[in-house]
Amino acid sequence: MALPRCGTDDSDSRAAGAWPARRRRRTAQHGGRWYKRHLTYRVVNWPPYLPQHEVRRAVRAAFELWSNVSSLLFWEAQQGPADIRLTFFHGDHNDGLNNAFDGPGGALAHAFFPRRGEAHFDSAERWSLRSGKGRNLFIVVAHEVGHTLGLQHSPVKSALMSPYYKKLSKDFVLSWDDILAVQNLYGKPSKGSAIQLPGKVFTHFQDWNTDIYGRDQQQRSLSTYYCHSFFDAITADGDHNLYIFKGSHYWVVSASGNASDPRPLQPRWPGLPASIDACAWSQLSGKFYFFKGGRCWRYAGSQLEAGFPRKCSALGLPRHPDTALYFQQLRRLVLFKGPKYFVLGEDPLGVEPYYPRSLRDWAGLPAGTAGALTHRDGSVYFFRDEQYWKFDQAKLRVVATGKWATQLAWMGCWDANSEQVLF
Secondary structure, three states, X not given: OOOOEEOEOOOOOOOEOOOOOOOOOHHHOOOOOOOOOEEEEEEXXXXXXXXXXXXXXXXXXXXXXXXXXXXXXXXXXXXXXOOEEEEEEOOOOOOOHHHOOOOOOOEEEEEOOOOOOEEEEEOOOOEEOEOOEOEEHHHHHHHHHHHHOOOOXXXXXXXXOOOEOOOOOOOEOOOHHHHHHHHHHHOOOOOOOOOOOEHHHHOEHHHOOHHHOOHHHHOOOHHHHHHHOOOOEEEEOOOOOEEEEEOOEEEEEOOOOOEOOOEEHHXXXXXXXXXXXXXXXXXXXXXXXXXXXXXXXXXXXOEEOOOOOEEHHHHOOOOOOOEEEEEOOOOEEEEEEOOEEEEEEEOOEEEOOOOOEEHHHOEOOOOOOOEEEEOOOOOEEEEEOOEEEEEEOOOOEEEEXXXXXXXXXXXXXXXXXXXXXXX
């Protein structure tokens, strides 16, 4: 028990604890998964005696280790909310006495499976960013990040996700068991093959050159960051401007297809939380509707209307809706949730009689879309991950599908001058 080990439990409770003596087949088990492919992370506080800039590099590399071999992408949030939070604690930290940190040696860290998104580290441990000196923070962070993504411990001794932390060597940090486990949850990289780097690349972070790691990812511009990953919600206003939401930021794409830089939500819509579930702009009222969890927000311009946010679940609206849309044929808002859809009146806000109805009314549309809008060509476009579905309002069915970033020039990811995608 004195060996450096992970304190995360593989049980379905998703809470930290001791490593069980026996486990079932790896491929059949995981600790849940995130419903999106782009995640934010934040280092809440810092280990003593280590330079913050070196710790930040090590943490970024730990996240990129997983994004290089899967469809996941990560973005650091240096303040405010984040999907995954890394925190250093001493002793008992309200996770239960069985999970109190015990100083140097023993359990160095533990994490929670999705969607709690927390990883805790023993601040009293002798952390280091040098090979062979102290406990290597990079390896421990990379292991615990695996748990926050939903990976359980691996029975493979050489795996990063083994319950006992591995040491850096000339071998790859991730074993094939690790790669298959994360790809089983989130799929393969969206472009190209998985990138693997040997452990010796990460042995001296104080001398670490960012140019040797993740060249392709570093070339990605934040100005069109949503093009490389996935967004939380999307809508369009009366001037055919698109509003694309991700985390605590949004982008505006003009009718000409030019995308703005990312903008923070709060100045535009004060009081709106990050990572919304769905959004729709109403052609009837000219107002923005936002949905998250069991609550909804309505803004006239940047002004939150009186009585909002409301507990919309009390009105019969679904919690955590997948998609919101203003549907011109009905002159109503439509919320999609799983295999059903709800039609909403705006004043007063509530579900219309005889709803919800089956998604089969929208022939060819899959469940679980992440956003929708009515385009100026008269079609309704639905989005999920990298895919889009074009819905014909006259035929009342899906008539086309494809990949939005490379096939829909008006999404702001296509350079008309060079006739190339922007990434």
